[in-house]
Amino acid sequence: MVYNYLMNSVHSFVDSFDENTPQGRGRYSRHMFPDIRLYQWRKGSQWFEASRKLAVGLVAETKFYVIFKKYCLPSCYPDEHYIPTYVNMFYGEVNANRSVTWVDWSRGGPHPATYGGSDITTGFIRAIRDNGTFCMYNSNPTTVCFLFARKFAPSALQPLLNLTSTVLEF
Structure with missing residues (x-):
């Protein structure tokens, strides 16, 4: 299912949004001007999926990467800023301009919620899967927006494996 979803998509899945916060626009360096202008600056999730065409473009590109390497310091991150901006x-x-990875930021702070073994229940996994989110896939609305989830502690591994046949259906 994951393979088909990604391979049949006409888009890559890279969060790329203008965020007027210290973590977004606040990490822009005016030294990047004129090659990268503030209105072009983006922030996004460090978890992304790139088509072969996009991946080759990112790897082959040198001009903007050099600018980022020189001026994207100290709290500017290539995966959160360079890739979404580029x-x-x-x-x-x-680009679908969204991630296929579910993350829980509801607790606030610089890091998402981490779930341990005691959090892993059939209800929890079903709540992630059936969370009421709608998104677009190949220009059609769908409820299948997330293929992956994070952030799980090592103690979550065995409880997740115990649910593979019932909830995860494999």
């Missing part, structure tokens, strides 16, 4: 500037039309 995708926004040059690959926006092939």
